[in-house]
Amino acid sequence: MNNPITMLGDGFAHVLQGGAIFHALWAVLIDIIVGALPGLTATMGVALLTTLTFTMGPQVAMLVLVCVYVGAIYGGSRSAILLNIPGTPASAASTLDGFPLAKQGLAGRAMGISTLGSWCGTLFGTLILAMFAPSFGEFALQFGSYEMFWVALFGIVIAGSLSGGDPLKGYIAGFLGLLVATIGQETNHAYPRFAFGNPDLAGGLGLLPVLVGVFGVSEVLNAMRGPAVRAVSSKIDSVIPRIRDVTQYWRTILRSGALGTFIGAMPGLGEDIAAWTSYAAAKRASKEKELYGKGSVEGLMAAETGESACVPGAIIPVLTLAVPGSAPAAVLMAAMMIHGLNPGPMLAITAPEFIYQIVAMLVIADMVKLVYGLILVKPLLWVLLIPRSRLMPIVFTLCTVGAFAITSRLFDIWVMLGAGLVGFILRELRFPMAPLVLGIVLGDLLDKNLLRGLVLTGGDISPFFTRPISMALCVLTLLAVAWAIPGFVPRVMGVFRRRPA
Template identity: 65%
Template sequence: MFDGLFAFGHAIAGMLSPMTILYALGATLIGLVIGALPGLTATMGVALMTTLTLKMTPNEAILVLICTYIGAIYGGSRSAILLNIPGTPASAASCLDGHALAKQGLAGRAMGIATSGSVVGTWIGMLCLALFTPVLGEMALKFGAYEFFWLAVFGVVISGNLTGTDPLKGWIAGFLGLFIAAIGQEGMYAYDRFTFGIHDLSGGIGLIPALVGAFGFAEVLTVMKDPPRKYIINTFDRVIPRIRDVLQYWRTVIRSGLIGTFMGIVPGVGEDVAAWSSYAAARRASKEKEKFGKGSVEGLMAAETGDNACIPGAVIPVLTLAVPGSAPAAVLLAAMLIHGVRPGPLIMIENPGFVYDVVAMMLIASFGILFYGLTLTKLLVKILLVPRTLIMPLIFVLCAVGAFAIASRMFDVYVMLGFGVIGFLLRLFNYPVAPLVLGIVLGDILDKNLRRGLVLSDGDLTPFITRPISAVMLAAILFIILMNVPPFRRRFDAASAAVKLRLRQLFGRTA
């Protein structure tokens, strides 16, 4: 415990330089703006900022990306409260009571509640990140080639639930990403695969151009496809939150923070589910159920605490297993690999201090959203009035420059454009984009560890099934797949309902 506190203190001290604080405040502000603008997402923001951090040191780059991530999730509450339009999917639950409060002339109070809930939720998630990551990291040290193979398969299978409502579409996108990862020279004998005689494909598909295209340029195409909207911003009162609003609902805050963190740890759930789950739990436990949906301070506090607590929770499986808990976390995982940080079971051996660096980064980001949320709200909401005909061309230029700047190759720009079209088409037909990128990230891990495991076992597949951790992961994969097959799902729901009914009968008799 004391070693952890010492490492955390050392991480904080290392980030108190003026330049680091400037990076953090700037990135948080950019994330807040991205989150506040309807149509843009935290995933796109992290992907776009990845191209601007290539020349930074790894710690500075990850700090910028984490601040952008946290700022974007928090920024979505601005448009949710003022316009009844969630800036990000995570803020959808905040529309119910946040906009209701705004229509009552309490928009400032609502934004103050959202700010305090977001900050406290981030702190709760940070605490869990600091406590659980080392423990899970030690457990993950038992992983070998066989376990890493199943871990990659698990990541692709769970990616079906990252976004969207149809897991099958998510799996199709994930396996498409695995195929794309196989393009170029393979890792053991440098033999060209799926290059079709194109020399530029021998090095494979660049991760950054693919990221920027799939999330950045595709976002531009998606936003420009829809007709423009006219926004009417509600007037608002004081933004400074009342201490009573926070202390009165301290049980709701703690409950929502823990629920949000747990939802983040479960791969494939995400911040939007964390917000709705926290909101539903708060409503069930509340003594003021009739106020929910009509301007409940408790409901808004629960939603904002839950979605921000999910961010540190989603980073826990990223650091320990290299499996993201949400779509933005998937992009963050890719960015860590780009900057030379190797998340996964070995991180507590290769770079144990990095976990506490991440905790310190989130603490700095939380102070950033607190600062902007209390001082610049009235100025920042004017960004909502900026016409998208000005914003979208700027984003496209950043996408093109970011793709070209990696290796100064026009081919990377073409890759960015191609993946932008692919990402746009996937969204058009309701296929999630995040599994595609996750498949590209995990493809190399899956390929190398499958072949390494076969070499170790002389071509025998038995160790892939009989080793304890491999068997557990295989069972988990089969369970996830079966749970998304309608007949098995109906049987499972029926069995669960029968068990719940029996438990109620037993407890009723006992009482």
């Protein structure tokens, strides 16, 4: 019964019921388009499509949202190759070699490489998820309130340190997110924090309206600035990938797949970091370094494999710890909660089969993505030419529907508008969004576990530092903070370096 192969088979059989292929086809299609359009991110795609899944059963809803996530991350490479503008931040590394290939008249080949790399990456990451998530889930069962508090804090800190840009601003964004999550009634005494007598505020700020605001409304505002962009190439050569690209660069694919999955599993880092790291590692190990940045097939393959491997990687901590590995995974986790699936350590006991169902969903999404990657080249080029003045009002409309639909409160629309404005200002001030989102999503986890831990110990904080796993997580969190302090790492390395006699 608990044989992984049997459970995987059961997972596929379960997921493939009830028109799964139909749902996978439309969901991947919509989000390849969302991902391909500059200004529409994977996070926004998952947030908006969550609205459509409210009346679906949890299994179908998760399939749709996994397909959306996989499709959007892949779709971003289209505009990276054709416009030199990443459709999602995850595809930024793909512009370096994808666009030069397109300028050389090899846009079709570049898209073929991107399709193949992305397909291999997601498959690799899914394999890792299938192999390690169940056992890690069982290990996570040892986590109590003290450990979960550190997991949440570690997520904020690591996202702040490494999610790009300024770590100090990353931490601030993370704690702002945590503060936002405290608004509304708390669980112990039902006291309405920061409600100021307003019953809507006492109910708390909905996760989805806030996320739709931060990633939808602020993106619309951002997209409407500056000059519009134009596609460089309307002539596409063959997109059929060459087997030689896989055989020649298999080491790059494996390395990028492993790096992408690992970075995905780290809380809050996400696909763009995975792509950049994979690209840098491939360049360092490459025999053709001089081609990088000028249209290197290997470079494009590395970036695409890394970013797509990150998707299953980012779902691993969602399923095992209830800590998202990336911003889209954070929204996916919120959607799981909305649908009554409780991700986290208890999943290994309450629904161990769900992990294998997610594996099946990822494989289905990856296969559909491959098919679309090969047949959808010309229509996608056409979609990329839609002017933003016609696209963005539709996106804004979908944001409004998404914010309202979950609880049917007009208040949520105001929350979305406020979150959009604040998100826009924070972006302008160079605050990274990943720690903010992680803070909002993890706020409840941190809140409950800190208070529960304090109550259990009668106010003694020592278990937070002395229990073995707590101690390890505490050390990791402190190391993540120390890593971000300028000059700390060279100074420590200097201590261990042998001084000349």
